[in-house]
Amino acid sequence: xxxxxxxxxxxxxxxxxxxxxxxxxxxxxxxxxxxxxxxxxxxxxxxxxxxxxxxxxxxxxxxxxxxxxxxxxxxxxxxxxxxxxxxxxxxxxxxxxxxxxxxxxxxxxxxxxxxxxxxxxxxxxxxxxxxxxxxxxxxxxxxxxxxxxxxxxxxxxxxxxxxxxxxxxxxxxxxxxxxxxxxxxxxxxxxxxxxxxxx
Amino acid sequence: xxxxxxxxxxxxxxxxxxxxxxxxxxxxxxxxxxxxxxxxxxxxxxxxxxxxxxxxxxxxxxxxxxxxxxxxxxxxxxxxxxxxxxxxxxxxxxxxxxxxxxxxxxxxxxxxxxxxxxxxxxxxxxxxxxxxxxxxxxxxxxxxxxxxxxxxxxxxxxxxxxxxxxxxxxxxxxxxxxxxxxxxxxxxxxxxxxxxxxx
DNA sequence: GTCTATACTTGGATAGAC
DNA sequence: GTCTATCCAAGTATAGAC
Numbered sequence: 442x443x444x445x446x447x448x449x450x451x452x453x454x455x456x457x458x459x460x461x462x463x464x465x466x467x468x469x470x471x472x473x474x475x476x477x478x479x480x481x482x483x484x485x486x487x488x489x490x491x492x493x494x495x496x497x498x499x500x501x502x503x504x505x506x507x508x509x510x511x512x513x514x515x516x517x518x519x520x521x522x523x524x525x526x527x528x529x530x531x532x533x534x535x536x537x538x539x540x541x542x543x544x545x546x547x548x549x550x551x552x553x554x555x556x557x558x559x560x561x562x563x564x565x566x567x568x569x570x571x572x573x574x575x576x577x578x579x580x581x582x583x584x585x586x587x588x589x590x591x592x593x594x595x596x597x598x599x600x601x602x603x604x605x606x607x608x609x610x611x612x613x614x615x616x617x618x619x620x621x622x623x624x625x626x627x628x629x630x631x632x633x634x635x636x637x638x639x640x
Numbered sequence: 641x642x643x644x645x646x647x648x649x650x651x652x653x654x655x656x657x658x659x660x661x662x663x664x665x666x667x668x669x670x671x672x673x674x675x676x677x678x679x680x681x682x683x684x685x686x687x688x689x690x691x692x693x694x695x696x697x698x699x700x701x702x703x704x705x706x707x708x709x710x711x712x713x714x715x716x717x718x719x720x721x722x723x724x725x726x727x728x729x730x731x732x733x734x735x736x737x738x739x740x741x742x743x744x745x746x747x748x749x750x751x752x753x754x755x756x757x758x759x760x761x762x763x764x765x766x767x768x769x770x771x772x773x774x775x776x777x778x779x780x781x782x783x784x785x786x787x788x789x790x791x792x793x794x795x796x797x798x799x800x801x802x803x804x805x806x807x808x809x810x811x812x813x814x815x816x817x818x819x820x821x822x823x824x825x826x827x828x829x830x831x832x833x834x835x836x837x838x839x
Numbered sequence: 840g841t842c843t844a845t846a847c848t849t850g851g852a853t854a855g856a857c
Numbered sequence: 858g859t860c861t862a863t864c865c866a867a868g869t870a871t872a873g874a875c
Contacts, residue, residue, distance in 0.1 A: 475674075475756045491842075495840080500868090557672050559675075559747075560816050565817050595834045595838075603823050603826075603827050606814070608810055609810065611813065615805070628806075632799075635795055652859095677850055693853080694858075
């Protein structure tokens with residue numbers, strides 16, 4: 442297994458890298474992680490299969506970088522909104538928006554990648570690192586929102602963080618085989634009113 | 641793709657089927673779904689690779705039956721306890737026990753299998769069917785426990801069901817790359833006291 | 840930086856002996 | 858029902874032309 446390969450990043454090189462990443466995500470979305478081989482990915486993006494190895498060195502590396510890429514977009518997209526949130530209800534809304542945007546754009550290809558490797562493996566480690574910032578961001582936001590609220594008495598911030606992040610993962614995983622978006626919508630709107638009532 | 645193959649189930653045949661299923665689960669656990677090939681599974685279980693095809697016809701079929709098998713065990717193990725639950729707090733405890741037993745026995749190999757295939761695929765459909773009974777069981781139990789409680793005002797039973805099941809999936813997925821069991825323990829004990837307070 | 844061609848490995852699956 | 862041998866497809870990866 443070769444590590445990450447990064448050539449001089451010329452303009453067209455970057456564009457191609459991006460095309461390949463898009464094709465990888467699209468393929469995982471359509472065929473599942475089990476169906477995402479170099480050849481199927483290349484067919485999806487309509488480029489030569491060898492290109493993938495030139496730019497990323499291996500499939501694992503490509504999937505990992507695709508995960509990172511998609512995740513960074515989400516982070517950038519949501520970071521300011523998390524900073525701006527001022528109540529638990531805001532955070533619930535944000536979580537829902539995150540879910541919608543995730544499922545809409547990637548049909549939760551991310552959770553498939555996350556779930557595919559065992560924890561101890563090298564890939565598993567790196568997946569973990571990609572996900573960690575979310576936890577920190579949510580936790581910071583949550584502490585700020587709940588500061589002074591009586592709500593922390595019944596549910597400490599770190600538990601709430603872990604619960605919210607896990608719930609989001611679970612809902613996304615669920616959405617992979619239960620095409621009923623209404624259930625999620627309904628859940629989050631119930632959570633939202635609960636948050637309103639309780640805080 | 642060939643369908644399920646079921647020969648006359650002699651005693652030793654059944655035992656072998658079981659050995660193969662165990663090996664499949666063990667392999668997914670250790671190598672992840674991406675590392676679960678016919679050959680690696682056979683090596684894990686120390687049996688001939690061809691045997692797998694004789695008994696199950698294909699890898700997909702084997703993984704699906706492994707999922708079903710492990711899931712049935714859980715269902716049998718927990719069904720009576722879900723029937724016996726009489727409060728929201730009981731249900732939270734049950735969910736936690738389910739998590740522990742799942743992670744302990746399979747290190748969440750199940751969620752890996754669940755996440756590996758796309759929703760629309762044949763495998764995805766069947767995975768969905770395997771999971772559905774949980775939803776029904778939890779929902780029945782929940783309605784019974786919350787009957788007459790004021791809690792349903794802030795959180796309807798069907799939303800709570802979906803939330804609880806999703807949370808469990810998410811926590812199990814999380815446990816694949818975050819080896820911190822204490823976080824889960826802490827979350828569920830917080831949920832438990834919340835359930836006590838609120839119902 | 841991209842494509843074609845190709846080497847080589849692994850994986851899925853079957854046939855036939857035992 | 859299980860094992861050995863084997864076929865073939867698919868997969869990963871590299872070399873070299875353009």
